[in-house]
Amino acid sequence: xSDIATTVHEAYAFACMRCGHGWEQSYEIEHHVDASQHAYVxxxxxxxxxxxxxxxxxxxxxGGHVVRIMRAGRVSTVQxxxxxxxxxxxxAGPLTPEEPREEPVAxxxxxxxxxxxxxxxxxxxxxx
Numbered sequence: 001x002s003d004i005a006t007t008v009h010e011a012y013a014f015a016c017m018r019c020g021h022g023w024e025q026s027y028e029i030e031h032h033v034d035a036s037q038h039a040y041v042x043x044x045x046x047x048x049x050x051x052x053x054x055x056x057x058x059x060x061x062x063g064g065h066v067v068r069i070m071r072a073g074r075v076s077t078v079q080x081x082x083x084x085x086x087x088x089x090x091x092a093g094p095l096t097p098e099e100p101r102e103e104p105v106a107x108x109x110x111x112x113x114x115x116x117x118x119x120x121x122x123x124x125x126x127x128x
Contacts (some may be wrong), residue, residue: 006031011072012053018064022075025051 011026027050039065043050057067 001035004033013070013072013075014053014057014059015068015070016059016062016064017068019059019062021059021061023060024072024075028073048066084102
């Protein structure tokens with residue numbers, strides 16, 4: 001009996017909690033069952049065999065191992081918002097007539113000229 005394989009495609013977003021670097025990667029995940037009925041998994045990224053991204057991901061920017069794994073699209077969404085700083089989020093919920101409309105908070109306002117945003121700027125409120 002030969003090796004049986006089923007391939008699925010998954011993508012993950014990663015954020016390094018050390019330096020704030022963010023990236024996304026797609027994987028081909030091959031689920032195998034060998035002749036002895038032992039199951040094993042092979043991960044491939046860009047056609048190359050790689051270790052499981054869920055075991056010990058490593059930041060390509062700083063080499064750190066404290067990496068947050070998220071569903072695909074999280075990093076690219078933030079990067080797109082940072083490229084379009086004029087776009088502001090709508091207020092949460094309707095305003096009643098007696099409530100004055102508040103100015104946007106610093107986190108949603110356009111960044112000062114010359115300021116380059118990093119993913120770590122967005123993660124800063126979560127650090128203690």
